[in-house]
Amino acid sequence: MTVRMISYKQLGLANTRDMYKKALKGGYAIPGYNFNNMEQLQAIIRACAETESPVVLQLSKGAREYANQTMLRHMAEGAVGYAKELGKEIPICLHLDHGNSLEFAKSCIDTGFSSVMFDGSALPYEENIAISRKVIEYAHDRDVTVECELGILAGIEESVLADKSTYTNPEEAADFSTRTGCDSLAISIGTSHGANKFKPEQCTRTETGILIPPPLRFDILEMVQELLPEMPIVLHGASSVIPEYVRMINENGGNLEDAIGIPEDQLRKAARMNVCKINIDSDGRLAMTAIIRRTLAEKPSIFDPRQYLGQARDELARMYARKNREVLGSAGHAFD
Ligand SMILES: [Zn+2]
Numbered sequence: 001m002t003v004r005m006i007s008y009k010q011l012g013l014a015n016t017r018d019m020y021k022k023a024l025k026g027g028y029a030i031p032g033y034n035f036n037n038m039e040q041l042q043a044i045i046r047a048c049a050e051t052e053s054p055v056v057l058q059l060s061k062g063a064r065e066y067a068n069q070t071m072l073r074h075m076a077e078g079a080v081g082y083a084k085e086l087g088k089e090i091p092i093c094l095h096l097d098h099g100n101s102l103e104f105a106k107s108c109i110d111t112g113f114s115s116v117m118f119d120g121s122a123l124p125y126e127e128n129i130a131i132s133r134k135v136i137e138y139a140h141d142r143d144v145t146v147e148c149e150l151g152i153l154a155g156i157e158e159s160v161l162a163d164k165s166t167y168t169n170p171e172e173a174a175d176f177s178t179r180t181g182c183d184s185l186a187i188s189i190g191t192s193h194g195a196n197k198f199k200p201e202q203c204t205r206t207e208t209g210i211l212i213p214p215p216l217r218f219d220i221l222e223m224v225q226e227l228l229p230e231m232p233i234v235l236h237g238a239s240s241v242i243p244e245y246v247r248m249i250n251e252n253g254g255n256l257e258d259a260i261g262i263p264e265d266q267l268r269k270a271a272r273m274n275v276c277k278i279n280i281d282s283d284g285r286l287a288m289t290a291i292i293r294r295t296l297a298e299k300p301s302i303f304d305p306r307q308y309l310g311q312a313r314d315e316l317a318r319m320y321a322r323k324n325r326e327v328l329g330s331a332g333h334a335f336d
Helices: 017-026 038-050 061-067 069-085 102-109 125-140 170-180 218-227 243-251 264-272 282-298 305-328
Strands: 030-034 055-060 092-099 115-118 145-150 154-157 160-162 184-187 233-235 275-280
Touching (some): 017 030, 017 275, 030 092, 030 305, 038 069, 038 282, 055 061, 055 069, 061 069, 061 092, 069 092, 092 102, 102 115, 115 125, 125 145, 125 170, 170 184, 170 218, 218 233, 243 282, 264 305, 275 282
Parallel strands (some): 030 055, 030 275, 055 092, 092 115, 115 145, 145 184, 184 233
Antiparallel strands (some): 154 160
């Protein structure tokens, strides 16, 4: 099997350096939206072009296996062309989400990624530093940016399951950043992967019975900001698990129990601080599934995938545009 080597610059993509610098100064966060198929990618590009937002397109290892690396490279190039066709040449980054080895990071860099994450958060501290440095050296030689992670998030990310989270230690974050030279740092302040971010017993209930999760640890974020004022911070597991979609799924044959996410006002606050990218994956999955379930339930005779995927795509685009405007604050910043 031969895979053609290509630089992201030939695909018209951008790394994260400029994006994050502007986001840090401007008090907003860039969306980190994951995709696995054409409809999700179309929705992301349409929403970000419409709202004039820069965007980080994220692919996990699982997505790369699902969609095929050659297909994905052409899809990323297609995304750049699509934005151009819409009349908005927004900055687009292609980012590896949760890379777990030097070899995998290299293979992504060699096939058109403009940014990679090396997630060594589960490794012993010194080992995380050692491998992060190797990834960064290889990436920086090719003008690719690198996100690292410190502190463990609870929840499920692909096959990685962490039972409980460990908050990031701000002093360790400062030491880690200095020693590795990473371009951005994912930290753990109480976000969590998946659609069941918290157990009901960890939450409080409002008078109307809505579960409110424990607040994010803004004190940790502030300490990190003091020690590392120039470092772009990334929040993973930051979907809000929008109740409307959960309800729609459950009303149409689904069974999602106790789905709880991060309230959007807390994400808005983090975006105004030193958080430069907020990763949103579960909300996209929920929106798509909700619309597909509802459409198929309401119209049992349809069998053309365009009919339910098209509706799901439209809803996704609306949701992403709203996130850019109301949660991340990235709308209108593509041409800063
Ligand atoms: Zn993540």
